[in-house]
Amino acid sequence: MTQHRIFTTSFAVIYPLYLAKVERKGHTKEEMDRVISWLTGYDEAGLKQTLTDQVDLRTFFAEAPRMNPQASLITGVICGIRVEEIEDPLMQKIRYMDKLVDEVAGGKKMTSILRGGDTP
Template sequence: MNKHKIFSMAFSSVYPHYINKAEKKGRTKTEVDTIIFWLTGYNALQFQEILDNKTDFETFFNKAPQLNPNVSKITGVICGYRVENIEDPLMQKIRYLDKLIDELAKGKSMEKILRS
């Protein structure tokens, strides 16, 4: 089975797009980072290494310190797919992140985005 193209893309090549999407809607890079840290368990230092090393999405998620235990509360449609029904575990994690960034850009409060 062929791997999806995004799995081998450098996280650092997509990260600026997350920030841009958020900033266009009046949100901040800090909020994007908070979402990423919440989802993956990375801290700022670890995350900077990911960016500096041009780590791919597959490695980014496989080496994440701890996927947030509330990740199952992330539901809804992103890119035409219900995130809770995506079968490939890696693609599901990528879409979880996409969904959270989408919610940020749509003006949801951080409390709701982080499933507090």
């Protein structure tokens, strides 16, 4: 099975790219962190630690405190591919995160982004 290069990319490399995107569109780090926390269960300290430790995305998701059970409600297209149709579980989680960040940047209401819930 082919190993995707993104799996070994550090979360610390991806995070500032996400942040630049949401800030460029007039949104905040707090909004972005909120949706990442909702998806993965990482709290503020946990997110900071993953950045400090420069964990790769495989580790970031493998060690996520609690993937949100409502993540399967995330649908739509990222990079021309429907996230709900991605077969590789790790790639799907990465694309879920991409989709949530895109929704923050796009100004979607937080209740919609969090799929009607607010539990981190």
